[in-house]
Amino acid sequence: MSVTVPASDQSPDATAPRPATLADVPGWFPATDHRLFCWLLERQQEQAIPGDVLEIGVYLGRSAILLGRHVREGETFTVCDLFESEAGDSANSDEMDDSYRETLTRRAFEANYLSFHDALPRIHQGPSEQLATSGLLEPASQRFVHIDASHLYQHVAADLRFTREVLRADGIVAMDDYRSEHTPGVAAATWEAVRLHGLRPIALTSQKFYGTWGDPEPVRQALIEQCRRNDPRAPDLQLVYDEQVPRLWAGALPPQEQPRSRWFAQHEAEQEARRRAERAPAHRVRALARHLVVEFTPPIAVRSLRRLLAHRHAGKG
Template identity: 45%
Template sequence: MSKPIRGYSDIPGWFWWIDRQLFATILDAQADSAPGVLVELGTYKGKSAVIIGNHVRPGERFVVLDLFGRTELLTDTAADRANRTEAERSYATLDRLTFEQNYLALHDQLPEIIEAPSTAIVESVQPDTVRFLHVDASHLYPYVREDARNAKSMLRSDGVVVFDDWRGEHTPGVTAAVFESVFADGLIPFALTPTKFYGVFGDPEPYLTVVRDLIKNDDRVWGEEQEILGRQVPRLNLIKQKEAPKGTMSDADIDRISERLITKLGPALNGLRAT
């Protein structure tokens, strides 16, 4: 029997403290903008979706797309066969009902849910309408490349796209596809964390401002800037906190330890999840 969901930390998954802060910071910065669409491609059991859901405004759509274990929806092309292998190896226990239960434990209403590969999102979301897009679906290059192209089409001029696992040694397809989009399609990074890449196809300055303010004003956040293609890009992480009383750990402490374990043991853990 699964553990009842009483709060955010009860939802299984990998969504680190620094990214929760950045998601909230960016979505708060959009609070006075025109209504738009929010999209998550690949949601696992809902850990990041419930954070995005906190920022859905009246009249807006929040669209969540995932295979939810339904690999029969994939075709028999070489790319889909590789995607099926990845899904069955890493997400064998994933199902839609678990996501819905987790989400409804913290929200009154479900988002729009689509069961499909990520490339199908353009059938449900119009061009130039999305203000926030989180991409955490297939990690294979052909899919992420198409996700990046679709992001450029779907995002409005002030829209933000976030790519997960942009630098992992077990996800080189994400790295290749994201930076191909930087070099060839005009994707501009405005923040980098250990696991996520934050970018725009429009003006990055408004988001650079709020990211720099977060670094300056939150003493839990460490940051520095490096140059990419002539632009300064902040990279951020959690500062090691002062030692807590013996026997106590904060959520941030748990995230930090989990991140180190996932970095070292990620491929092995993926294999264990499939057994």
């Protein structure tokens, strides 16, 4: 059964996280992928490719916040995560306990997201396998999907099958952790989709695989040209199942600023106040010394001292 939970209460919460920039939001989103997401999504905008955006597995919002910046008027951004909900099986539950349970709450995700955006995305709280029966997403409706939820083979394979249904022919899927030592299930599901189910690689980074079920050539060629402009050694072209796949690194792509949150100015002001307070002791010691002299010297002596100082100040002393 599908569980689409309404956005939780958005009233201010003094304990909620207040990140100053995206770098303050905990998560796993390397600079190369930050840059490549921006490049691919900006290209979709330039080419006026329509469609919605989906992220499966948001954690505390680091990649979702960036994706949300590229969602245009009239488009829907859907995110799916278990947050505090039960996983559908014990292996997924163990994965949650090992990696996310201690730190992850839906409320923290929402507070982080709302630090950068005026409204939340559409949130589906529950196992990603429920998306297929939720009726939330139309076939061929998405232009960009980021799969970054469970890293277990059967879940990733299911997320890929679902993504194939909902992605437009010219849409792009980004797969997290397709080659990490601790995530062989993602590697198996990813290359199986390439070998057997028509997924075609667009690019590889150290953490993510980018592909499409449509024609990868136009975006791949544009990306290769972009990389060559940035770094003459880039990209590294790898032949995989008859496809020339570019392998990229951060320097091969245009740099991106860390997005700033609505708390950025306040953070800066607080830091400046702290810096001032750290510089203050010398002043404070002098002020205290003056105060002590006045306090503990007999009044007649203080009056004479003041007169003497006033004369000196007027150039008569």
